[in-house]
Each structure stands twice: as C-alpha cells, then as structure tokens.
Amino acid sequence: MAPSNSAPRRFVQRYGVLLLAVVVAAAVWASATGDIGVRSPLSGAVVLLLAVFSGWAAGTIRTRRWPVFLAAALGWLVLAAAAAGVVASYQAGLRLRGRRLAIYLAGAAVVLAGGVVIGVQVGGVRRITTATTGNVLLLAACLVGLPLVLGLWVRARRDTLAALRDRAERLEREREAHADRVRAEERTRIAREMHDVVAHRVSLMVVHAGALEVTAADPATVEAAALIRTTGRQALTDLREVLGVLRQAEAAVVPERGLDALDELIGESRTAGLRVSRQDEGEPTALPATLGRTAYRVVREALTNVRKHAADAETVVRLRYLPDGLEVLVRNGPSESGSALPGAGQGLLGLRERVELLGGRLEATPADGGFLVRALIPLEGAT
Template identity: 85%
Template sequence: MASSAVVLRRVVERYAPWLLAVVVAAAVWASATGAIGVRSPLPPVVALLVAVASGWAASLVRTRRWPLFLAAAVGWLVLAAAAPGVVASYQAGLRLRGRRLTDFLLGAALVLAGGVLVGLEVGGVRRLTTATLGNVLLLVLWLVGFPLVLGLWVRARRDTLAALRDRAERLEREQEARADRVRAEERTRIAREMHDVVAHQVSLMVVHAGALEVTAADPATVEAAALIRRTGRQALTDLREVLGVLRQGGPTTVPERGLDALDELIGESRSAGLRVRRRDEGVPAALPATVGRTAYRVVREALTNVRKHAADAETTVCLRYLPDGLEVAVRNGPSGAGQSLPGAGQGLLGLRERVELLGGRLEAAPADGGFLVRALIPVEGAA
C-alpha cells in the first residue's frame, strides 16, 4: 500500500502541471463561448489564443508565477474568464509572503475594478454579471477571497508539518547524543571494572610466576613459570589496549596480528603443552591484511578451545591457499581429559560473524572423535 501511494504521488506530481494547463485552457474556452460564463463577442481566434496562453501560464506556475498573474488579468478583462484568476489567487496564498502578497491584492483590486468598467462599457449580460454591486462582491469572494484563504491554509499546514519534522529530527539528534554519552559513560565504567578485576588478578599471576621462576630449582618448573610470566605480561598489554579503546570511545582499533605471527602462536601453544603441528597446502600468495588477521583469529580461537577442552589431543593447523581465498582448518583428535576449563561460549559465535562479514563461512563441529573448526575466507571484497 505504501509503495502504491508513493508511485501515485510521483505520477500526480509529474503530470499535475499539464493537467492544470488543460483544465484552465478548457475553462477559458468554455467561458468565452458562453458554456460556463458570459459569451464573448470577440472573434473565436482571440478566445482560443487567450485560452492557450492561460493554459501555458498555468503549466509554468511551479517555476514562474508572473505569466499566470498576467493571464488571469487578461482573461478577466477580455473574456471575463474566472479560471486563471482562481488559480492565480490560490498560488498567491500558497507562495507569496509579505510585500509580494500585498502587491498581488492591490493588483487584483485594480483588475476587478477594470472588469467593472469594461462591464459598464459592454453592457448587457456582461454588465449584469461583472458590474452590479452584488455580483462584484460575489466575484471578489470567488475569484480572490476563497482561493487565497485556501492557499494560505495549505501553506500554514505545510509550514506546521515542516516545523514538526524539524523538531522531531532535532529531538532524534538530541536522543542520539544522549545515547552516545551514556555509551561513553558505560565504556568508562566497563573499562574501570575490567581494570579493577581482571588486571589486578593477572598482575598477581605475573608476580607469582616471576617469584616462582627465581626460587624454583627444577628447570622444567622454571621454564613453565617463565612461560606463565610472559603470557601474563602479554595479556596485560592486550588488556591495556582494549581498555584504551573503551575509554576513548572512538574508531580506534586494537592492533591485531596476521599470518606472519602464526608460527609464534603455535609455538606458544606447544610451550603450553599442546601437541600441535602446522601444514600448508597450495601455493602461498600475498593476501589482504583483513584475510590474514581473520585467519589468525580463527587459529587462535580454535587453539584456545583445544587448550580448554582437549589439552592432551593431537592438533593440526592446516592452511590451504585457494585461487579465490584461504581455507583455515584446525582439527584436534580424541581427548582423554576428564576436566575442561570454563568458557563463555561466545568465541566461535563472534568468530563466525567476523568471517561472514568478509563473505566467508565458518564450520565448527565434532569430527572423528575430536573437533574441527574450518573457515573459508574469500579474497574478493576483503581490504
């Protein structure tokens, strides 16, 4: 229904000037021939010229108004044709303001006075119609008063609707500004709480790991403590970057790693006790940075899930270079671990949204007693 109304409105707006021109021209001709007015004694060719000129002037009213005002004056004085005057008065009320409206009223008064003089001179039906007191008052109302008031009312209604739209848009902008302020305050609060809770606990972990690294006698314990300390320090660095973005509230993004850091990521997982290996297939090619960052995120999230739920399983990270993209697959075998680390369950969901944003797809499902995470990331459309 809404689309049909829009189409109808466009059609009306497009053809309304031509329809108005035909109606005005036909009304002037009917008035000159006596069908709806006073029959003119002038030759038909004069009436035809005035009718065509009045229709042409009416078709130009959206861009130029003076031809219509001139046609209204000529049509009334020569043929006593009312149609151009009615349209001219309506357009004056709709479009003219201040001094211009006053000038129009003065001109309309002069034209009506001239029509009285012409009626007195011509006599007969013309005098009875346009020169008697009662008819002159009715003509003032019909030719000028009513259409002028109608035009003023339409203009006032349009101005009111425009003012309401402006007010609604201003209120919407103010509401958006308030929402932005609330979001900024919420970001600051979240950043403060994250710093108070997470950063404090991670800092304690780093401190204890450093103390254990210094006091332990077992080389394996020293190596494990050093790994915990390095991992904790890296977590603190990443956390500070995230908190900085939350506090700023702008378009700043946290720096992310790409495929060049994949070996380091796998090495960290091996140091943490995972049995993981990497396999590349196809011909390596230069990839957009977005593809590299997304592939790194896929591998990192998959390895994190392996550490949580299948730390003793054999894991394979496979990169398959395709002509139109990159396929990343992380598969772990069966696990005999009886206990897994807690998780929020949102990592794969956010990862799927990130991959689909690039036009790719992500699969995550059990496979051969283990688990498979596979992402197909197209090159086309990636930045």
C-alpha cells in the same frame, strides 16, 4: 485510518491537476455561454480557444505560474470568466511572497479596473455584473480575497508542519547523540571496573607464579610457573589493548600480530601441553596485513578452544597458500580425557564476522570425533 486515506490521497496527487484543468476549462466555457456567467458575443471558436488555454494553464501550475495568471486576466477581461482568476489568486497566496505578492495584487486591481471599463463600454448584463460598485467589491472578494487568504493559510500550515518536522528530526538527532554519549560513558565505566577487577586478579596470579618459579625445586613445576607467569603478563597486555578500545584512551593503536608470530603462538601452545604440528602447502607469498592478522586470530581462537575442550588431542595447523587467497585449517582429534573448560562460543562468532568482512567464509564443525575450524580468506577482500 491510514490505509483508507492513502488511496484518495494518491488519486489526488496523480490526477488532481488533470481534474483541475478540466474543471477550469469547463467553467470558462459555461461562463462564456451564459450558463454560469455573462453570455459572450464572441464566436464559439474564440471562446473554445480561451477555455482550452485556461485549462492548459491550470494544468501547468506545478511547474509554471505565469500561464494561469495570463489566463485569469484574459478570461476576466474578454469573457468575464472567473474560474482561472480563482485558481490564480489561490496560487499567488500559496507560492508568492513579499514583492511578488504585492505585484500580483496590483495586477489583480488593474484587471478588475479594466473589467469595470469594459463593462461600462459593453453595457447591459456585463455592465451590471462587472461595473457596479457592489458587484465589483463582491467579485474582488470572491476572485482575489478569499482564494488568496486560503492560499496563505495553506502555505502557513505547510511551513508550520515543516518547522515541526525539522524540530522533531533535530530532537531525534540530539537524542541519538545523547544516547551515544551515555553508551560511551557506560563503556568507559565498565572498562574501568573490568580493568580494576580482572587486572588485579591476573596480577596476583603472575606474582604467585613468579614466587613459585623462584622457590620451587621441581623443574617441571618451575617450567609450569614460568609459563603461567608469561601467559599472565601477555593476558594483561591483551586486556589493556581491549579495554583501551572500550575506553578510547589509547593514544596509539598497538599493532596486532600476524602470520609472522604464528610459530611463537604454536610454541606457546606446545609449552602449555598441546600436541600441535604445523603444515604449509603451496608457495608462500607476501600477504596483506589484514589477511595475516585474521589468519592469526583464527589459529589462536582454534587453539584456545582445543586447550579448553581437548587438551590431550593431536592438533594440526595447516596453511594452504592459494592463488587468490589463504586457507587456514585447524583440526584436532578426539579427546580421551573428556574434561573441558566452560566456554560461551563467542570467539567463533566474532571470528566468523571478521572473516566474512573480508569476503571469506569460516567453517567450524565436529569432524572424526574431534573438531575442525577452516577459514578461506580471499586476497581481494583484504586488499
């Protein structure tokens, strides 16, 4: 149904006013020549002029009202033509309110009374048509009453539809706000449960690692226990930061690490057993904090993946300082053990989104039996 109705609606919207102007002009001409009204004794030039003016006035109703009101008065008083009057009454009901509508009704009454006076003076058919009591009442109903009521009804219908539309939009906004509140409450609940469960398990791990560090006699075991304890505490800190965002309960934002903490990150990875080396190319320059945090995240995620999938592989972290940005490259060689921890691959997806938000690009692909992560981060997007 919608496609079949759209074409006529577009036609009316585009050509409706033009058609109305033509119809009004033709109706005034026909009325003045006696085809559908009282024949006028005026010359054809005067009749044509009034017909053209009436059509032009009807064609301007979307932007101006007074021309059609003037054409209605002149058409009725001079030619006893009703076409412009019908359009004027409909527009009055559609657009005028309160005092302006009352002024229009008073003006219409004056025009009808003037038509009675002119009809009495002219006599003949004009008198019978416009000056007898029955015809005057009938003309008042047809020229003013019915078009005015129709305009009022259309306006009331439009106002009702607009009110319903506004109400629907308001309800939609309220529904979205309610959905946002529900999601926020659900995030808070999930964050609380995650904190209670994960933090408890990690805390137990830290406690047992601390006990093992104290009681173990083997230096390697003591070093491993210390690493587990330190890593567990850092994991608890990271967990609180992440869950604090979900719960929106942190009063202050904990600053993220940047390139100044990269050596510490690489040192932790070496302590965990990775064979990692760092290489810098180009002239190091002061970089925006956003770029530094993103580069740090790229290296951290890449090294995490190396620990999961190729803990025994040689790994290189390379920072290449460019005139317009920074290139971060983490490459690991092939793994000899073939053992790997499970992973969902969400870390690289999040990194790609973060890098692309700064206008850069991220590449993560197998290379020479190992794996390569390369990020190119421009200065322009980070400033």
